Amino acid sequence: MATVRMIDIAVNFTDGMFKGLYNGKQCHVSDIPAVLARAWAAGVHRIIVTGGSLEESKAALTIAQTDARLFCTVGVHPTRCKEFDESGDPDKHYQALLSLAKEGIEKGKVVAIGECGLDYDRLQFCPPEIQKKYFEKQFELAHATKLPMFLHMRAAAQDFCEIVERNRNRFTAGVAHSFTGSSDDCDKLLSISNMYIGVNGCSLKTTENLDVVRGIPVERMMIETDSPYCGIKNSHAGIKFVKSTWPSKKKEKYDEECIVKDRNEPCLVRQVLEVIAGCKGISDVGQLSRTLYQNTCRVFFPQDLDSAADSLLAGHDPQ
Numbered sequence: 001m002a003t004v005r006m007i008d009i010a011v012n013f014t015d016g017m018f019k020g021l022y023n024g025k026q027c028h029v030s031d032i033p034a035v036l037a038r039a040w041a042a043g044v045h046r047i048i049v050t051g052g053s054l055e056e057s058k059a060a061l062t063i064a065q066t067d068a069r070l071f072c073t074v075g076v077h078p079t080r081c082k083e084f085d086e087s088g089d090p091d092k093h094y095q096a097l098l099s100l101a102k103e104g105i106e107k108g109k110v111v112a113i114g115e116c117g118l119d120y121d122r123l124q125f126c127p128p129e130i131q132k133k134y135f136e137k138q139f140e141l142a143h144a145t146k147l148p149m150f151l152h153m154r155a156a157a158q159d160f161c162e163i164v165e166r167n168r169n170r171f172t173a174g175v176a177h178s179f180t181g182s183s184d185d186c187d188k189l190l191s192i193s194n195m196y197i198g199v200n201g202c203s204l205k206t207t208e209n210l211d212v213v214r215g216i217p218v219e220r221m222m223i224e225t226d227s228p229y230c231g232i233k234n235s236h237a238g239i240k241f242v243k244s245t246w247p248s249k250k251k252e253k254y255d256e257e258c259i260v261k262d263r264n265e266p267c268l269v270r271q272v273l274e275v276i277a278g279c280k281g282i283s284d285v286g287q288l289s290r291t292l293y294q295n296t297c298r299v300f301f302p303q304d305l306d307s308a309a310d311s312l313l314a315g316h317d318p319q
Helices: 032-042 054-064 082-086 090-106 128-145 157-166 183-190 207-214 237-241 266-280 285-300 307-313
Strands: 006-011 044-049 070-074 110-119 149-154 174-177 195-199 221-223
Touching: 006 174, 006 221, 006 266, 006 285, 032 044, 032 266, 044 054, 044 266, 054 070, 054 090, 070 090, 082 090, 082 128, 090 110, 090 128, 110 128, 110 157, 110 174, 128 149, 128 157, 149 157, 157 183, 183 195, 183 207, 207 237, 207 266, 221 266, 221 285, 237 266, 266 285
Parallel strands: 006 044, 044 070, 070 110, 110 149, 149 174, 174 195, 195 221
Antiparallel strands: none
């Protein structure tokens, strides 16, 4: 199974489900080690753990330090941007994020600023003006750290692209992760230099979604699970292209040898790769995985863009 090489750019390991907690109920033990073992066996070589608030970013950094193949982001999700004002001192909150990012860079673990952006689907959590204010503020983090950006865009393409364009000289590159937008939204993003599009199960739900993904050049794409969310379900249009499956059990009948039914996890990024290949008519999944791997290294792991990456593109495994 591990003939492909993948990087899952979005895993929410700070989520309670990876501690066995579902809606406040403890259903099984914390199982990140078992989840990681399945991921490595499936051909995942690295994982980026998502931070979506100051506290969550601290937790993501702690988790990232448990394995050489784990990395993380530092930033504030659009639905949580109220935390800047609620902290009582927005500038001090910004400084705390900056200090955490610098600490994580020194440890070789923090590879992006984010998850940040705009989410107009969930305005009940944070109004648009506050989202826009603190989305813009986080470009200062990217500029100060020289890190790329890990971005979130939901039902906000126009405002999102305007803010990104206005700050284009303040960050090196970025990925609009968990993309579920229209072809027009996609074109807006692709018109921004060094902007990539992250694809996961939520990007592959409908025939319209698949049509949009078909139009994304593989050279501008990355793959992710956004686990424990955004899994590919049997009702999704992309399911017909899935080849790899794992035995699963309900959370109440937990077995560490099985994936938890309806909980997404990093090994399943393999399915995302398969659906992209299937809907694009690409027969060489290995070559597709190498292209996506190099895209991801170019943005998040530029130190690795050396002869090893060249070897990967040529079809030789440098290890």
